Amino acid sequence: xxxxxxxxxxxxxxxxxxxxxxxxxxxxxxxxxxxxxxxxxxxxxxxxxxxxxxxxxxxxxxxxxxxxxxxxxxxxxxxxxxxxxxxxxxxxxxxxxxxxxxxxxxxxxxxxxxxxxxxxxxxxxxxxxxxxxxxxxxxxxxxxxxxxxxxxxxxxxxxxxxxxxxxxxxxxxxxxxxxxxxxxxxxxxxxxxxxxxxxxxxxxxxxxxxxxxxxxxxxxxxxxxxxxxxxxxxxxxxxxxxxxxxxxxxxxxxxxxxxxxxxxxxxxxxxxxxxxxxxxxxxxxxxxxxxxxxxxxxxxxxxxxxxxxxxxxxxxxxxxxxxxxxxxxxxxx
Amino acid sequence: xxxxxxxxxxxxxxxxxxxxxxxxxxxxxxxxxxxxxxxxxxxxxxxxxxxxxxxxxxxxxxxxxxxxxxxxxxxxxxxxxxxxxxxxxxxxxxxxxxxxxxxxxxxxxxxxxxxxxxxxxxxxxxxxxxxxxxxxxxxxxxxxxxxxxxxxxxxxxxxxxxxxxxxxxxxxxxxxxxxxxxxxxxxxxxxxxxxxxxxxxxxxxxxxxxxxxxxxxxxxxxxxxxxxxxxxxxxxxxxxxxxxxxxxxxxxxxxxxxxxxxxxxxxxxxxxxxxxxxxxxxxxxxxxxxxxxxxxxxxxxxxxxxxxxxxxxxxxxxxxxxxxxxxxxxxxxxxxxxxxxxxxxxxxxxxxx
Numbered sequence: 001x002x003x004x005x006x007x008x009x010x011x012x013x014x015x016x017x018x019x020x021x022x023x024x025x026x027x028x029x030x031x032x033x034x035x036x037x038x039x040x041x042x043x044x045x046x047x048x049x050x051x052x053x054x055x056x057x058x059x060x061x062x063x064x065x066x067x068x069x070x071x072x073x074x075x076x077x078x079x080x081x082x083x084x085x086x087x088x089x090x091x092x093x094x095x096x097x098x099x100x101x102x103x104x105x106x107x108x109x110x111x112x113x114x115x116x117x118x119x120x121x122x123x124x125x126x127x128x129x130x131x132x133x134x135x136x137x138x139x140x141x142x143x144x145x146x147x148x149x150x151x152x153x154x155x156x157x158x159x160x161x162x163x164x165x166x167x168x169x170x171x172x173x174x175x176x177x178x179x180x181x182x183x184x185x186x187x188x189x190x191x192x193x194x195x196x197x198x199x200x201x202x203x204x205x206x207x208x209x210x211x212x213x214x215x216x217x218x219x220x221x222x223x224x225x226x227x228x229x230x231x232x233x234x235x236x237x238x239x240x241x242x243x244x245x246x247x248x249x250x251x252x253x254x255x256x257x258x259x260x261x262x263x264x265x266x267x268x269x270x271x272x273x274x275x276x277x278x279x280x281x282x283x284x285x286x287x288x289x290x291x292x293x294x295x296x297x298x299x300x301x302x303x304x305x306x307x308x309x310x311x312x313x314x315x316x317x318x319x320x321x322x323x324x325x326x327x328x329x330x331x332x333x
Numbered sequence: 334x335x336x337x338x339x340x341x342x343x344x345x346x347x348x349x350x351x352x353x354x355x356x357x358x359x360x361x362x363x364x365x366x367x368x369x370x371x372x373x374x375x376x377x378x379x380x381x382x383x384x385x386x387x388x389x390x391x392x393x394x395x396x397x398x399x400x401x402x403x404x405x406x407x408x409x410x411x412x413x414x415x416x417x418x419x420x421x422x423x424x425x426x427x428x429x430x431x432x433x434x435x436x437x438x439x440x441x442x443x444x445x446x447x448x449x450x451x452x453x454x455x456x457x458x459x460x461x462x463x464x465x466x467x468x469x470x471x472x473x474x475x476x477x478x479x480x481x482x483x484x485x486x487x488x489x490x491x492x493x494x495x496x497x498x499x500x501x502x503x504x505x506x507x508x509x510x511x512x513x514x515x516x517x518x519x520x521x522x523x524x525x526x527x528x529x530x531x532x533x534x535x536x537x538x539x540x541x542x543x544x545x546x547x548x549x550x551x552x553x554x555x556x557x558x559x560x561x562x563x564x565x566x567x568x569x570x571x572x573x574x575x576x577x578x579x580x581x582x583x584x585x586x587x588x589x590x591x592x593x594x595x596x597x598x599x600x601x602x603x604x605x606x607x608x609x610x611x612x613x614x615x616x617x618x619x620x621x622x623x624x625x626x627x628x629x630x631x632x633x634x635x636x637x638x639x640x641x642x643x644x645x646x647x648x649x650x651x652x653x654x655x656x657x658x659x660x661x662x663x664x665x666x667x668x669x670x671x672x673x674x675x676x677x678x679x680x681x682x683x684x685x686x
Binding site: 069072073074075094097098102104105106107108109110112113117120121122123124125126129164167168 | 342343345348352356360527530685
């Protein structure tokens, strides 16, 4: 293997970002008043290989966007080092900008420009750029070429944003929550786009709080909470790390909800590796072999004179990994 | 043309300028503010203050004033309004009569009273006219022979004064809205941040704004000048070169101030507040609608230091008095200083994200 191939696409060490409220003055608007400094990113190390799709998975406010914007060279880190393709923002800003593509969490392009006009604006910034028709074909917007941005649907706007990121034929594509707020069909269309870019050898760094998206797109994910990485690996590895591939969720009938069932009772059942009682009286078990755990569970419940109100089994997801690690759900954390 | 734009790669400054011009020309609202609004103001104020000869003096007359007095006033060209005590007070307060004639007090002989507010120029004028008419009717003989020589100086009407003021106001608003508001809008929409994430030279964005603005200046000037010429026969006395110099300097000055005002604002509400804070005092103080020389002498240095005062003075000097470049150097210097300082400070404070 060549040295250039070994060199990571993105690496950072000891990344920290502290927002100092005293820095916000003059015209910062209401709500920026006095307050304690906020630590958005708290010592982050990342190594993202070339050609992989890497996901930063975490709830809102975990520090994903701050991290990505530091990697994109938009924000200055308070501490830590960032290298992209072996270059640093301080020394090689112009060359780096030409080799990465960025789609921010939200960019509203001028409503009264046409799709082609927006693409031509972005093409003008790059020494070499893809022709408009090729870009439009990439993101399936060919028939919207002369439509005003204001007339596009949410999914079409998001695809335009990605087309703008692809203008300079980048080596690394950064996508910040690319599918938030999109309908399922637009979401799948976007996933295909990302997979095609990666399939052509591109590196993708994306943030998301949809576990399904991370499982579908990412070769590796880092689960982020409170500005730190709490787990890193391929989705399959992380799920395997639970010690179980499946999940059983159940709840007991009405007043029997207590029924003397404790987490340790459940952990004693065969093939059960984890047990949690949620606030609403529902239990979640992680199990390695549902075929062995289920009969034992049913026997235990009827032995206590209780009845099941609800029972379901499913494969474990990254969501279960997050819940196991933090005790909270991704979406409402 | 689509095939051509497919591979052609125009310069970023061209693209950024085009973006601004396209947005501007495709937004019906901005077209109204650029073209419709100044024309409407000229029509409204031009008609309100058109000069069709001096208005006759109006006088309120209380019951008890001798008929001979009102007869003499009417004969002397004064408009007489019989009023009771209460109506007289309100008419006087509203300025619908310049003064009120009060009948002689009992036991005071035939001494007429003039009731008026000497703080009002039209009241003092009314008193002089009324007194003149009454004294002459009572048999006063003027020992000094005089004759009136009437002139109608072009450029002395209110619309002549107003037109350069409107141009100044329009150039200021054009720069503040067209640059300041647009930059904040781009920040709110995260477009500034997105451009920053692309390999765009930051200065190219400002060049694009400046070029688009320069293209708009002749349009903004032309609309008002042509309309004023056609509707009110307002004539341009000075050189076009001097006019261009004042206008471009004024626009550049307010472009610098727009960048300063827009440098930190994070939302449109903050921005419109800040723009009003900057522009409203100048609308009032800088002599757009009336001469700033009406303000007390103590305020004059401050008023004259304002950039809009300098712009309006410069425009009036060129358009009305036909002044050359040398005569407007002072105005140009004032605008240059404001513009340069604002621009430098604004760029230092400028927030992209």
